Amino acid sequence: MRKKSSGPVAPVAPVRPAGTGVRAPGPAASGAAHGDWLTLGRDGRLSLYAPTDGGLLRWTESTPGGADWTGPHLVPGAGLTHLTVVQGADSYVHFLGRRERTGADGTRRVDVVHAIQYQTGLAVTDWRSLGNPHPDREQGLLLGPPVGAVAADGSVHVFARGAHGGLVLRREAPNGKWRTWEELQGAGISPWPAPVALSGGRIEVCADAETGVFVWRQLEAGGDFTGPRGFALRAAPGTVAGVETGPEQATFFWTDADHGTAASWRAGGWPTPLGGSPAKRPYATLRTAIDGYDCLVLAHRDPDGHAVFGVGGAGDEGNGLWWYALTEPCEGTPALARDGHGRVVLALITPDGTPRLARQEPGEGLTLGPWSTL
Numbered sequence: 001m002r003k004k005s006s007g008p009v010a011p012v013a014p015v016r017p018a019g020t021g022v023r024a025p026g027p028a029a030s031g032a033a034h035g036d037w038l039t040l041g042r043d044g045r046l047s048l049y050a051p052t053d054g055g056l057l058r059w060t061e062s063t064p065g066g067a068d069w070t071g072p073h074l075v076p077g078a079g080l081t082h083l084t085v086v087q088g089a090d091s092y093v094h095f096l097g098r099r100e101r102t103g104a105d106g107t108r109r110v111d112v113v114h115a116i117q118y119q120t121g122l123a124v125t126d127w128r129s130l131g132n133p134h135p136d137r138e139q140g141l142l143l144g145p146p147v148g149a150v151a152a153d154g155s156v157h158v159f160a161r162g163a164h165g166g167l168v169l170r171r172e173a174p175n176g177k178w179r180t181w182e183e184l185q186g187a188g189i190s191p192w193p194a195p196v197a198l199s200g201g202r203i204e205v206c207a208d209a210e211t212g213v214f215v216w217r218q219l220e221a222g223g224d225f226t227g228p229r230g231f232a233l234r235a236a237p238g239t240v241a242g243v244e245t246g247p248e249q250a251t252f253f254w255t256d257a258d259h260g261t262a263a264s265w266r267a268g269g270w271p272t273p274l275g276g277s278p279a280k281r282p283y284a285t286l287r288t289a290i291d292g293y294d295c296l297v298l299a300h301r302d303p304d305g306h307a308v309f310g311v312g313g314a315g316d317e318g319n320g321l322w323w324y325a326l327t328e329p330c331e332g333t334p335a336l337a338r339d340g341h342g343r344v345v346l347a348l349i350t351p352d353g354t355p356r357l358a359r360q361e362p363g364e365g366l367t368l369g370p371w372s373t374l
Helices: none
Strands: 038-040 046-052 055-061 069-076 080-087 093-102 108-117 128-131 147-150 156-161 167-171 194-197 203-209 212-218 225-231 241-246 249-255 262-265 272-275 284-290 293-301 306-313 322-329 335-338 344-349 355-359
Touching: 038 335, 046 069, 046 080, 046 093, 046 344, 046 355, 055 080, 080 147, 093 147, 093 156, 108 156, 147 194, 156 194, 156 203, 194 241, 194 249, 203 225, 203 249, 241 284, 272 306, 284 335, 284 344, 293 335, 306 344
Parallel strands: none
Antiparallel strands: 038 046, 046 055, 055 069, 080 093, 093 108, 108 128, 147 156, 156 167, 194 203, 203 212, 212 225, 241 249, 249 262, 262 272, 284 293, 293 306, 306 322, 335 344, 344 355
């Protein structure tokens, strides 16, 4: 663990030993979803989502911050190869999937699908196809998994790597109808661009690429995207994530390809080394108050397959992060959220497809309590 030299956050205490938890019979997750797959509803209850064969699974807290959960509840969705979860300020949860189907003639076709959950624990809408930006079927097969962001006005923005290696976008118009696909250019980007919805209504997107890092920005809420602007930076492929660390200020995080440790970066500056072990997927990010300070929590899966998290001041990454490696094995990127009592919750999917989570305990700093199995 690399200790920070100063700052508001107390050292991260070890997590209590995990319980033996045995998963109840039923469908298992096939891994972790991308994005915000642990969400807090308007009623103060958490929901956890994970992909499974034939759709997605949902677990829901019975009471805000309580130990009991219902689920898993299966939301059918045939042919999903990837699942991304994103939540807006209105608390609606959006599901984005890359769907691949084989027709009667044996040809494969790919499209992007979208569904919504409006209230915690209630029904999910039917999947709606958003199509494919490439009319040519063979090019359409090369479409990357969708990622998303929900603007302050509730409009959903869906981004993906196109067949030619650039960024494509489909988004809702102010009247709620979907615009046509837009080509935002770029080349050689990774399959996991990182959009950030800012509180003022704008969206910024960062993606690592073969030649460095690209950034696309809206100059005003609902406007067109400028860019891409390229930066000669060395981000490890597929590790970029982002969060708003100050008013209208997007900060992006990735694993430095040269040094193998986490780094933070804001346009106009240089990457700040954060230490820690390397990630191979995007970081989970959470901005929250700890001990009255504006803090940032990061989490990822380390090279040994275990969950890792770090804590530091939001917008003050140069002061260092506290890192702690957990003993819990996980698949994909863990998830971070606050529960109905404001406690930090870290969730993960074990290699056998079981969701587990640990919550912040009372006291200074960020200490996680015992693990529970859903």
